[in-house]
Amino acid sequence: MAIGNRGWALWLSxxxxxxxxxxxxxxxxxxxxxxxxxxxxxxxxDDNPAVFAEDRGKELWNTAQAGGKTLAATCDLGLGVxxxxxxxxxxxxxxxxxxxxxxxxxxxxxxxxxxxxxxATLVGKRFGDGSESELESLTAYLxxxxxxxxxxxxxxxxxxxxxxxxxxAIFYYRAGTHDFSCATxxxxxxxxxxxxxxPDLATPEGARAAYTTWxxxxxxxxxxxxxxxxxxxxxxxxxxxxxxYGSPAAVALTMFLAxxxxxxxxAAPGLKR
Amino acid sequence: MTVxxxxxxxxxxxxxxxxxxAGTGLLPRLAAALTSPLxxxxxxxxxxxxxxxxxxxxxxxxxxxxxxxxxLRAPEIxxxxxxxxxxxxxxxxxxxLIAIVSEKNPHALSAAFHIPEGTxxxxxxxxxxxxxxxxxxxxxTDKGFFHAExxxxxxxxxxxx
Amino acid sequence: xxxxxxxxxxxxxDVVEVKALMAHxxxxxxRKGSDGKLVPAHYIETxxxxxxxxxxxxxxxxxxxxKNPFLALRFKGGKAGDKVSITWxxxxxxxxxxxxxIG
Numbered sequence: 001m002a003i004g005n006r007g008w009a010l011w012l013s014x015x016x017x018x019x020x021x022x023x024x025x026x027x028x029x030x031x032x033x034x035x036x037x038x039x040x041x042x043x044x045x046d047d048n049p050a051v052f053a054e055d056r057g058k059e060l061w062n063t064a065q066a067g068g069k070t071l072a073a074t075c076d077l078g079l080g081v082x083x084x085x086x087x088x089x090x091x092x093x094x095x096x097x098x099x100x101x102x103x104x105x106x107x108x109x110x111x112x113x114x115x116x117x118x119x120a121t122l123v124g125k126r127f128g129d130g131s132e133s134e135l136e137s138l139t140a141y142l143x144x145x146x147x148x149x150x151x152x153x154x155x156x157x158x159x160x161x162x163x164x165x166x167x168x169a170i171f172y173y174r175a176g177t178h179d180f181s182c183a184t185x186x187x188x189x190x191x192x193x194x195x196x197x198x199p200d201l202a203t204p205e206g207a208r209a210a211y212t213t214w215x216x217x218x219x220x221x222x223x224x225x226x227x228x229x230x231x232x233x234x235x236x237x238x239x240x241x242x243x244x245y246g247s248p249a250a251v252a253l254t255m256f257l258a259x260x261x262x263x264x265x266x267a268a269p270g271l272k273r
Numbered sequence: 274m275t276v277x278x279x280x281x282x283x284x285x286x287x288x289x290x291x292x293x294x295a296g297t298g299l300l301p302r303l304a305a306a307l308t309s310p311l312x313x314x315x316x317x318x319x320x321x322x323x324x325x326x327x328x329x330x331x332x333x334x335x336x337x338x339x340x341x342x343x344x345l346r347a348p349e350i351x352x353x354x355x356x357x358x359x360x361x362x363x364x365x366x367x368x369x370l371i372a373i374v375s376e377k378n379p380h381a382l383s384a385a386f387h388i389p390e391g392t393x394x395x396x397x398x399x400x401x402x403x404x405x406x407x408x409x410x411x412x413x414t415d416k417g418f419f420h421a422e423x424x425x426x427x428x429x430x431x432x433x434x
Numbered sequence: 435x436x437x438x439x440x441x442x443x444x445x446x447x448d449v450v451e452v453k454a455l456m457a458h459x460x461x462x463x464x465r466k467g468s469d470g471k472l473v474p475a476h477y478i479e480t481x482x483x484x485x486x487x488x489x490x491x492x493x494x495x496x497x498x499x500x501k502n503p504f505l506a507l508r509f510k511g512g513k514a515g516d517k518v519s520i521t522w523x524x525x526x527x528x529x530x531x532x533x534x535x536i537g
Binding site: 316317319320355356357358375378379380382383384385386387388389391392393395396397398399400401402 | 449462464479480489490491492493494495496497498499500501503504505506507508509510511
């Protein structure tokens with residue numbers, strides 16, 4: 001995938017510099033100065049190429065699969081079969097039919113596999129390379145169907161509560177060669193690496209700002225990327241083993257972030273650097 | 274249509290796509306009927322230039338003057354050089370061409386916009402900028418060529434894919 | 435087949451503002467794909483914008499215009515209901531036209 005080797009190398013050198021104790025020199029900074037890229041983001045406005053992915057996803061949702069049935073006629077995202085409006089705002093949630101807590105992406109995989117799609121192939125192509133994957137297009141469409149809807153994850157089922165607690169534990173769990181947790185990078189206001197603002201995901205404001213703008217059209221990839229992609233990329237940054245798509249850990253982290261973002265009005269797919 | 278077929282019909286271009294393009298959306302008639310200010314063939318010439326001067330020559334000019342009547346809006350820092358928003362307004366009377374030039378790019382000329390009577394001398398678009406450099410807004414009027422420039426810093430981002 | 439363009443055309447006073455997003459890879463020919471090989475250049479070369487058949491902008495582009503290009507322009511002499519059409523033609527000879535009524 002086109003994740004720049006150069007960025008990776010810079011990042012590595014940044015980490016080494018931290019290890020060497022020269023925190024300030026490599027650009028970890030902690031000032032309240034304005035987001036240096038605010039002007040850039042303002043100029044980008046809301047003309048977001050994610051609309052193309054949303055359209056493709058809508059077409060897929062309404063397209064008959066191998067067995068002749070469509071997702072629209074068979075897939076229940078929690079509000080009833082085929083109901084898309086607002087469904088994403090209440091995910092992840094517990095699904096009786098699978099006996100599992102699922103996020104949007106895991107749920108769509110379940111729905112597609114019931115229509116005959118091969119799960120391994122689907123998950124193998126989860127993040128497109130050069131063009132959006134089916135899962136990315138579908139996610140873009142289904143998330144767009146909750147634009148303007150406030151996040152409202154219930155946590156009413158014990159399994160949902162369990163997922164939340166697990167997600168929270170992972171968020172604060174230090175691991176990897178650098179002994180980082182998500183919180184190491186994401187629990188202080190105004191922290192950045194070079195020009196990259198590190199969102200403070202431990203506060204409701206920070207969690208809302210981040211959660212409601214993912215999935216997003218990722219400029220560096222020229223494609224829509226999903227929340228699971230975002231988390232997998234941070235796992236990579238944290239030097240953890242690869243985050244398995246749709247796994248209990250991925251869903252739990254998503255649940256923790258989704259609940260932390262309670263009340264935040266969804267504005268995804270967003271537009272990210 | 275199955276998921277796999279949809280994938281085949283994806284955006285990426287390539288062999289199959291051309292063959293499938295026989296139907297709607299192809300309206301070469303309209304494209305041909307609209308005239309271009311430079312004769313066909315000549316319109317690609319300026320894209321071969323690697324400097325601002327060469328671009329101006331390719332457009333048939335000799336030199337260009339800095340002008341305060343051209344407003345070039347670009348972010349001071351671009352988070353990603355792959356997409357840099359650019360907005361250009363020319364207050365120069367008789368503006369007929371607005372071009373975006375980045376001398377550090379492989380081709381100096383990024384885009385040229387021909388402005389007919391009745392269209393405002395204003396455009397907004399997004400371009401790629403290879404590295405931190407001056408972006409030039411080049412304007413042609415009946416009186417010759419004029420320009421404004423602005424430094425755009427491109428950050429590599431440092432981390433995150 | 436390229437996806438349809440997203441075009442908006444709005445009348446503000448006597449000026450029509452058009453905003454368009456085009457689905458196109460805008461490959462420079464300098465980028466390596468996941469297989470390590472250079473992806474061939476493939477980019478939009480010309481864009482024509484017309485209002486009820488009258489040309490209101492023509493543009494020549496190189497590969498430095500961003501992927502999924504964005505273009506905005508403003509012109510006079512259009513009224514609500516008039517048709518704004520945009521046609522692009524790319525370096526592979528593919529072309530696409532879409533239109534929208536001024537709202």
